[in-house]
Amino acid sequence: xxxxxxxxxxxxxxxxxxxxxxxxxxxxxxxxxxxxxxxxxxxxxxxxxxxxxxxxxxxxxxxxxxxxxxxxxxxxxxxxxxxxxxxxxxxxxxxxxxxxxxxxxxxxxxxxx
Amino acid sequence: xxxxxxxxxxxxxxxxxxxxxxxxxxxxxxxxxxxxxxxxxxxxxxxxxxxxxxxxxxxxxxxxxxxxxxxxxxxxxxxxxxxxxxxxxxxxxxxxxxxxxxxxxxxxxxxxxxx
Numbered sequence: 123x124x125x126x127x128x129x130x131x132x133x134x135x136x137x138x139x140x141x142x143x144x145x146x147x148x149x150x151x152x153x154x155x156x157x158x159x160x161x162x163x164x165x166x167x168x169x170x171x172x173x174x175x176x177x178x179x180x181x182x183x184x185x186x187x188x189x190x191x192x193x194x195x196x197x198x199x200x201x202x203x204x205x206x207x208x209x210x211x212x213x214x215x216x217x218x219x220x221x222x223x224x225x226x227x228x229x230x231x232x233x234x235x
Numbered sequence: 236x237x238x239x240x241x242x243x244x245x246x247x248x249x250x251x252x253x254x255x256x257x258x259x260x261x262x263x264x265x266x267x268x269x270x271x272x273x274x275x276x277x278x279x280x281x282x283x284x285x286x287x288x289x290x291x292x293x294x295x296x297x298x299x300x301x302x303x304x305x306x307x308x309x310x311x312x313x314x315x316x317x318x319x320x321x322x323x324x325x326x327x328x329x330x331x332x333x334x335x336x337x338x339x340x341x342x343x344x345x346x347x348x349x350x
Contacts, residue, residue, distance in 0.1 A: 164340035219336040226280040
């Protein structure tokens with residue numbers, strides 16, 4: 123089945139130690155999104171790629187970076203994780219910028235020690 | 236900026252009963268889309284139902300239906316014949332070109348289904 127896959131599902135890192143989260147999709151969608159979701163809160167969009175065009179949200183900290191080497195894969199890099207970055211990170215895709223459904227991955231739960 | 240408000244942090248319903256989750260939004264645009272997403276505990280978020288603002292007819296998907304009141308900027312979700320598997324966090328979301336093509340989520344309503 124076509125899907126959005128996130129690896130790992132659980133990630134533990136140390137304060138200040140860089141970490142990379144991975145997202146892949148078999149839907150061949152043009153748009154890929156990264157959201158941060160803290161406990162009992164709504165997802166907050168960090169940035170998204172439309173094809174190779176990167177779109178950063180104005181309030182996304184510089185500590186968060188992203189790469190999309192090809193259509194299928196997108197990575198979230200946290201350069202120096204702080205305790206406040208502990209959260210669920212959700213990857214989502216959509217076919218294009220029109221209001222098509224966004225398909226979400228299962229998320230990666232990040233713990234910062 | 237668009238805002239989405241879900242005024243019910245938690246709701247509960249008895250199995251087989253009907254429950255309505257509320258959502259209001261604020262926008263100056265006329266063309267937009269509204270969604271209800273479901274996020275079960277420790278599971279991924281899935282789309283429940285979608286409504287295009289230009290459509291007057293309320294969307295329906297099996298046991299899920301919406302009451303879309305465009306003038307009042309209200310978009311409630313009705314779940315009929317509630318099942319244990321309906322227990323989840325439900326997010327109302329808004330989308331338009333004017334929102335820079337991103338979903339704006341409400342804070343969510345946690346639905347508990349009692350057997």
